[in-house]
Amino acid sequence: MTSTIAITIQNISHHYGERAALDRVNCEIISGAITGFLGPNGGGKTTLFSILSSLLPIQSGNVEALGFDLRTSATTYRQRIGVTFQAPALDRRLTVQENLTHQGHLYGLGGRELAERSQKLLEQFRVADRCHDVVDTLSGGLKRRVELAKCLLHDPQLLLLDEPSNGLDPGARHDLWQCLEELRADRGTTIVVATHLMEEAERCDSLALLDGGKIVASGSPSALRGEIPGETISIVADQPEELRLRIQEATQVDVRRTGELLRIQQADCQELLHDLVSSFSGEFKTISLGKATLEDVFLARTGHRLAGDE
Amino acid sequence: MAHTELFHSEAPPSSRRAPAAWLGIWTLTRREMVRFVRQRSRFAGALAQPVMFWVLFGAGLHGSFKAPDWATGEMSYQEYFFPGIAVLILMFTAIFSSISIIEDRHEGFLQGVLVSPLPRWGLVVGKLLGGTLLALLQAVVFLLIGHAMAALGLAPPMSTAPGFVNAALLMFFMTAVAFSLTGLGFIMAWKLDSVQGFHAVMSVFLMPMWLVSGAFFPAGETGFLAWVIRLNPLTYGVAGIRRLMYSGEFPLPVSGALPSLGLCLAATLLFAAVTLTGSISVSRQTVSRKSSRAARKRK
Numbered sequence: 219m220t221s222t223i224a225i226t227i228q229n230i231s232h233h234y235g236e237r238a239a240l241d242r243v244n245c246e247i248i249s250g251a252i253t254g255f256l257g258p259n260g261g262g263k264t265t266l267f268s269i270l271s272s273l274l275p276i277q278s279g280n281v282e283a284l285g286f287d288l289r290t291s292a293t294t295y296r297q298r299i300g301v302t303f304q305a306p307a308l309d310r311r312l313t314v315q316e317n318l319t320h321q322g323h324l325y326g327l328g329g330r331e332l333a334e335r336s337q338k339l340l341e342q343f344r345v346a347d348r349c350h351d352v353v354d355t356l357s358g359g360l361k362r363r364v365e366l367a368k369c370l371l372h373d374p375q376l377l378l379l380d381e382p383s384n385g386l387d388p389g390a391r392h393d394l395w396q397c398l399e400e401l402r403a404d405r406g407t408t409i410v411v412a413t414h415l416m417e418e419a420e421r422c423d424s425l426a427l428l429d430g431g432k433i434v435a436s437g438s439p440s441a442l443r444g445e446i447p448g449e450t451i452s453i454v455a456d457q458p459e460e461l462r463l464r465i466q467e468a469t470q471v472d473v474r475r476t477g478e479l480l481r482i483q484q485a486d487c488q489e490l491l492h493d494l495v496s497s498f499s500g501e502f503k504t505i506s507l508g509k510a511t512l513e514d515v516f517l518a519r520t521g522h523r524l525a526g527d528e
Numbered sequence: 529m530a531h532t533e534l535f536h537s538e539a540p541p542s543s544r545r546a547p548a549a550w551l552g553i554w555t556l557t558r559r560e561m562v563r564f565v566r567q568r569s570r571f572a573g574a575l576a577q578p579v580m581f582w583v584l585f586g587a588g589l590h591g592s593f594k595a596p597d598w599a600t601g602e603m604s605y606q607e608y609f610f611p612g613i614a615v616l617i618l619m620f621t622a623i624f625s626s627i628s629i630i631e632d633r634h635e636g637f638l639q640g641v642l643v644s645p646l647p648r649w650g651l652v653v654g655k656l657l658g659g660t661l662l663a664l665l666q667a668v669v670f671l672l673i674g675h676a677m678a679a680l681g682l683a684p685p686m687s688t689a690p691g692f693v694n695a696a697l698l699m700f701f702m703t704a705v706a707f708s709l710t711g712l713g714f715i716m717a718w719k720l721d722s723v724q725g726f727h728a729v730m731s732v733f734l735m736p737m738w739l740v741s742g743a744f745f746p747a748g749e750t751g752f753l754a755w756v757i758r759l760n761p762l763t764y765g766v767a768g769i770r771r772l773m774y775s776g777e778f779p780l781p782v783s784g785a786l787p788s789l790g791l792c793l794a795a796t797l798l799f800a801a802v803t804l805t806g807s808i809s810v811s812r813q814t815v816s817r818k819s820s821r822a823a824r825k826r827k
Contacts, residue, residue: 271643274814296645307640309632311563323555324644326548368640 224249224376224408225270230279232265232431239265241431242279248424250406252398256419256512257428258524263412264304266428267380270410271301284375297325299376300369304384306361307368310354314345314364317353318371325372332371339367343397358385366397376408377401383418395421414524416512427516434519439512446510446518449487451494453480455502468497476523481514552646553654560625560658574620575666579673582606582613586683596746598786604684610674611770612743615762617670618663618706619738625659626713627726648811652714656807659710664703688773698772704796705765711803718810741766747785754785761799768792 225247232240240262247253255263268274269281272292281288286295301307308317315336322332340346343363348356353364362385369377377398383391395418401407411418419425419439426436435442455461455478462473462480469490474481482490491507516524564570586606593605632638641651677683712734720726738744740753741762748754757763764787771789774780782788787795 273639273642293645293647296643299643301640301643303636303639305636307636307638309559309563309637310635311566312559316559316562320555320559321640321644323551324641324646326551326645328551 222249223247225281225283225410227266227270228280228282230266230269230276230281232262232269232274232277238431240269243428243431243433245426245433245436247408247410249408250402251423252402252409252411252421254419254422254425255410255412255428256414256416256425256516256524258414261414261428262431263414263428264380265431267378267410267412271299271378272296297372298374299378300372300374301378302362302365302369302380302382304381306365308353308361308365311352313350313352314340314356315349317364318368321368322371327372335371336367339370340364343367359387359390362386362390362394366394370401373405374407376410378410378412380412381414382411383413383415391417416524419512425512427512427519429516429520435515442512442515443510446483446514448483448485448510450508450510450514451482451487451491452504452506452508453482453494453502454478454504455480457501461498461501464501465494465498469493474517476517479523481517483510483514549647549650552644552650553657556641556646556651556654557658557661560628560655560662563628564625564662570621570624571666574617574624574663575670578613578616578620579670581616582609582674583677583683585609590684596785598781603687606684607686607688608746609744610686610688611766611773612738612741613674614667614670614702614769615705615741615743615766616738617667618702618765619709619734619762621663621666622659622706622709623713623726623730623734625662626655626710626717627723629655629714629717630720630723630726649808652711652804652807652811655714656707656710656804659713660703660706663706663710664699667702667706668699694772698769701765701768701772701793701796704793704800705762705769708761708765708796708800708803711800711807714807715803715810718807718813737762742770742786761795763787764792764795764799768796 223246225245227243227245227247230240230243231238243262243266255266257263265274269276269288270283272288272295276289283295284298286292288295309320312320318336318340319332322328322336327335336349337346340349343366345356345360345363345367348360353361356364362382379398382394382398386394398409398411399421402409411422413419422439424436424438425442426433427442428434435445453461458475458478458480462475465471465473465480465482471482471484471490474483484490487507491505495505513524583606586604586609590605593608595603595608599608629638632641646654674683675686675688678686716729717726720729737760740756741760742757743762743766747757747763767787768789770786771780771792780786
């Protein structure tokens with residue numbers, strides 16, 4: 219991995235009417251790495267994604283990507299990027315092959331070159347046997363694979379993926395990420411992922427946590443997790459507030475509640491876990507012990523959970 | 529997955545060069561045609577209904593129809609209505625083609641085109657050409673069906689006689705009318721979030737526009753309605769098609785109620801230029817956020 223900067227985002231703000239979706243966001247995205255924007259729905263990541271994919275105009279601030287100013291050189295920039303949206307941008311009435319052919323034409327590819335690249339990509343994404351099938355007959359996972367094949371036809375330097383695991387089963391998610399990692403390693407493609415899933419965020423080289431239109435933390439997943447030392451006990455209960463007060467009273471430790479989830483953080487939680495299991499057995503649905511997760515980092519930075527906030 | 533071979537391919541594809549817009553335009557036009565062929569109900573909707581209108585209204589209103597002054601010989605209502613139905617078919621097909629922009633947006637396909645290097649004008653031209661060709665094809669099928677029915681005695685005889693050169697001119701003229709209507713549909717479809725909304729616009733705007741174009745009843749030379757008809761750009765489309773149909777041996781006389789061919793051509797080309805410019809202009813506006821959300825929710 220090199221330390222070249224692929225994208226520089228400077229003071230980007232974006233409003234929908236009165237509502238600020240992005241508020242003076244600053245960020246640098248490393249070339250040849252997988253960078254994730256992690257945040258809840260409504261946190262601003264899709265707006266930022268839309269700006270990076272040149273779908274939304276820049277209202278305020280600047281973005282320089284792959285050496286191009288997005289305000290002035292969007293068309294040239296578009297030749298070098300591949301974008302996958304949450305909903306596959308496929309024509310469901312056309313066949314897989316027809317979708318790829320149209321995509322190739324939009325990017326100036328044609329003839330033998332297009333046919334060969336389509337064939338190779340469809341084989342590599344294991345959809346070559348469905349190339350004459352109408353897209354509507356494919357499962358969500360297969361559609362996503364076709365979408366990825368389509369986006370890679372013109373060999374983009376930058377790949378932007380919005381919630382790439384949407385509609386994929388665990389096996390297909392694994393395949394997708396393996397493919398992204400190979401792209402990064404073999405072609406040096408810069409990959410930007412917008413996600414609200416922890417497991418996707420963990421696979422990124424670098425992360426920016428977005429909430430309320432602002433970047434609340436950034437760094438590698440391990441560095442971010444390292445912000446919260448010690449261990450965490452997580453408890454899911456039916457009566458969380460009542461249980462929280464009783465645990466605090468009994469153990470004199472600080473118990474934080476978010477929804478039905480209770481969390482206790484301290485250097486060594488093993489003995490406390492044992493006490494809680496024996497004293498409050500039957501009062502919780504689940505109890506678990508682990509190192510801090512990105513969810514904990516998000517919670518610590520924002521005061522609310524990543525999931526289920528919208 | 530083993531991706532090694534592809535990702536190690538040495539030469540980047542030729543897409544690093546600025547892609548030619550014509551290839552993108554051609555691909556979008558072709559896509560419209562393929563989609564149309566795969567949705568046979570569209571063909572029925574855009575052709576069968578107008579043919580039924582022509583036969584039923586023609587038969588029903590024949591008795592109460594008084595041929596306009598400029599009519600040559602004995603003009604039945606069906607004969608009068610014939611160019612109007614051709615325009616209705618152009619309109620239906622053009623509009624149905626434009627509606628697919630809403631569908632493209634909801635399904636995400638449009639976003640894929642918007643982030644491609646194809647300039648916005650290329651997107652517009654590709655979409656409009658697709659709709660135009662489909663509309664022209666259906667109108668020609670109708671003209672052939674109409675004449676075949678008249679020849680077989682299934683419809684009253686018609687004295688239309690365009691001649692070879694004017695038949696070619698008629699094709700050109702109908703292309704211009706279809707292009708302008710597809711453009712009008714594009715402008716509205718880009719602004720609307722739902723197909724239902726588009727149908728509402730169709731009912732309160734497009735159908736009345738067709739009704740007061742001289743397609744359904746002859747325009748008078750005075751009065752409020754005469755002015756509405758004169759100001760309606762579709763009037764010149766209907767009149768131009770009518771004139772070209774009779775422009776062979778016995779052309780229709782020049783009359784205040786039936787604009788000249790030159791005026792029809794100028795007005796129609798102007799209408800097409802205005803809707804094309806309008807379409808390119810709206811296509812540069814951001815796709816509505818509501819629609820983008822709808823696309824995501826579709827998942």
